[in-house]
Amino acid sequence: MNAGSIIKGRPSMGAWLLYGIGSETEELPGFVVLTSAGKSGLQPVSARQWSSGFLPSKFQGILFQSKGDAVHYVGNPEGVCQSTQRQVVEEIKRLNGILEEERIDPEIQTRISQYELAFRMQTSVPELTDFSKEPQHILDRYGVKHPGDGTFASNCLLARRLAERGVRFIQLYHRAWDHHGDIEKDMPVAAKDVDQASAALVVDLKERGMLDDTLVIWGGEFGRTPMGQGSGRDHHINAFSIWLAGGGIKGGLTYGQTDELGYRYLEDGQQMHVHDLHATMLYLCGIDHKRLTYRFQGRDFRLTDVSGEVAKGIIS
Numbered sequence: 001m002n003a004g005s006i007i008k009g010r011p012s013m014g015a016w017l018l019y020g021i022g023s024e025t026e027e028l029p030g031f032v033v034l035t036s037a038g039k040s041g042l043q044p045v046s047a048r049q050w051s052s053g054f055l056p057s058k059f060q061g062i063l064f065q066s067k068g069d070a071v072h073y074v075g076n077p078e079g080v081c082q083s084t085q086r087q088v089v090e091e092i093k094r095l096n097g098i099l100e101e102e103r104i105d106p107e108i109q110t111r112i113s114q115y116e117l118a119f120r121m122q123t124s125v126p127e128l129t130d131f132s133k134e135p136q137h138i139l140d141r142y143g144v145k146h147p148g149d150g151t152f153a154s155n156c157l158l159a160r161r162l163a164e165r166g167v168r169f170i171q172l173y174h175r176a177w178d179h180h181g182d183i184e185k186d187m188p189v190a191a192k193d194v195d196q197a198s199a200a201l202v203v204d205l206k207e208r209g210m211l212d213d214t215l216v217i218w219g220g221e222f223g224r225t226p227m228g229q230g231s232g233r234d235h236h237i238n239a240f241s242i243w244l245a246g247g248g249i250k251g252g253l254t255y256g257q258t259d260e261l262g263y264r265y266l267e268d269g270q271q272m273h274v275h276d277l278h279a280t281m282l283y284l285c286g287i288d289h290k291r292l293t294y295r296f297q298g299r300d301f302r303l304t305d306v307s308g309e310v311a312k313g314i315i316s
Contacts, residue, residue, distance in 0.1 A: 001221040002049045004278055004303045011053035011294075013278055014169035016303040017285060018059045020292045024166030027124035029062040029117065031169045032162055034155040036066055038176025038193050040186040045173045054296040058110040061171060064158075066150035070129045074122055082122075089119050128161055142200040153197035160204055163214055177220060180232040202245045215247025215284050217277075226262040239265045242277075248284045250316045275308035283310045 003010040011019070014031040023030025033050045050061025064070040076085050093112055100108040131139070131147035134157065139145075143153040152174045159170045176190040198218055205211040223240020224233040239258040245251070256270040265271045279289040282303065289308055293300040 001219075001274055003051075003053065004275060004305055008048060009051075009053050010301075011055045011059070011303070012050050012061065013281065013303055014050055014061050014171055015052040015055050015059040016292060017169050017282070017287075019055050019294070020282070020287045021168065021285060023168045026117070027120050028128065028162065028165055028167050030167060031059065031061040031171075032167050033061040033063045033171045033173070034066055034158060035063070035173045035175065036150055036152040036155050036193075038152075038174060038190050040176060040182070040189065041178035041180075042175045043178040045175060049173070050171060054301070055294055056106040056110050058113055061169075066155055067148065069125075070148075070158075071121060071125050074125050076122065085119065085122075089115050124165070128165065129158065131157070138204065141196075141204070143196045151197075152194050153200075156197040156201045160201060160208075160210075163205070163210060164208075179224070180234065181230055183232045205246060211246035213247065215249070215281065216245040217281065218243050218245075236263075238263060244314070248316055250314055253314060255311065255314050270311075270313060272311060273307070275304040276311055278303050279308035280311045280314070284315070 002012045004013070014033075018030045031050065035045055047063065050063070052058075052060035065072070076082065092115055096108055096112045096115075100112075129148060131144075134147070138157070139147070142157045144151070144157055145153075147154055147157070152172065155172050159172060162170050174190075174194055176186075176193060179186050179190075202211065202216055205214050205216070219242025220240070223236045223238075225236040227233075239262060256272060257266050257268060258264060259266060282289045282292060289302060289304045289310075293302045295301075
């Protein structure tokens with residue numbers, strides 16, 4: 001779901017998008033990841049989900065902390081002023097420039113650009129994470145009780161603030177869905193954690209005039225079986241739902257269908273593979289998925305591998 005392949009080491013969709021169209025901001029990373037945890041089903045989430053794979057590492061997702069400081073050590077060390085810090089960055093840039101002249105390695109340019117970005121983030125990140133100017137009715141809409149408390153609600157509000165500042169791809173993970181048991185008790189809790197904030201994000205983007213050019217995708221990496229597994233349900237890949245909003249998507253439309261049990265999708269011309277989802281996502285961002293390629297180990301790779309069709313039926 002994240003990289004279009006089960007093979008480790010492939011670039012994630014956020015890395016591909018950043019590689020394809022770049023970022024709109026020089027003050028923040030172009031691909032930011034936020035994680036939160038619910039009260040149950042805490043499945044692990046590894047950094048390879050937002051890896052740049054074989055793309056240059058400047059395209060990888062940057063994990064922001066959901067609690068406390070969003071970025072560790074974002075301030076200058078005690079006794080180091082901004083001008084001194086600038087001199088250090090300039091000298092490191094000069095030395096890396098000498099190294100870049102000696103050898104061909106894209107990671108050297110990544111190192112140079114990341115030092116520059118880190119310096120600018122010393123100013124941009126504290127402003128980004130300052131929720132003090134957010135009206136109370138906005139906090140209430142999302143369900144944010146304590147800004148920056150690590151909840152999914154707080155992360156959704158931070159995601160909107162990131163989008164406002166030109167961050168190209170923002171990915172939120174909420175660890176609370178691995179309900180192999182006690183699903184009657186735990187599912188309502190997990191849904192309560194995310195439903196209000198997810199709806200608030202869409203409404204907030206629309207009110208600010210941002211929804212037309214912001215694509216919101218909500219879903220998981222697989223579904224759950226329609227039959228029980230004790231008091232829960234097992235992993236299921238044959239049929240499951242996601243929803244999309246904004247970014248050129250038709251509203252109020254259901255696309256595709258399953259059998260009466262929800263066990264398997266029906267081949268009605270509207271079935272979608274993950275490659276079709278990625279192709280559609282890239283299309284809505286102005287990219288032909290067949291042309292977004294990167295040569296690695298003697299062949300041209302792409303997010304959609306060797307397949308993928310744009311789902312024109314869901315595009316407005």
